[in-house]
Every structure is written in structure tokens, then in C-alpha cells.
Amino acid sequence: MDYASTRELVRLRHELRRLVAERPAGAREAARDILVRVAALVAADEHEAALAAPDLARWSASLNGWVEGPAHV
16 A cells, blocks of 8 residues: 555544544445445555454444434433
8 A cells, every 4th residue: 555545544534533523414424435435445455454344344333323413422
């Protein structure tokens, strides 16, 4: 994975954390789109794909049980 791809992966993970913490309107759909982008980024690199697999599974499971509203209520 090159530097630009790695940087984009870090940015996307940061955006996922922000969406989960703030839960703005449309966050669930935005998070799903980001997960698709993360999967596409790591797909070309076997090592990165193996490292990202647990995170992708965790985020996906988290989205399936997502309740709308602030995370810390």
C-alpha cells in the first residue's frame, strides 16, 4: 500500500470514529459508504486486508445494532 492510500485509510477511519461519536443525520449511510471504500482500499494489499478485516467486521456489526441519536446518552 502506498503512502497516499495509507493516508486515505487513516482519514476514513477517523471519519468513522467521528460519525459514531457525533451521529449526525445520515451518519449510518455515510458510515456504510466509508466501510465500502475502506474495503476497496485494502483489497489490493493482502497484508492490509488481513489487518483491516477485524475492524471492518466490528464496524459492520456496530452499524447493524446502531440506534439513532448521540452515542453517549
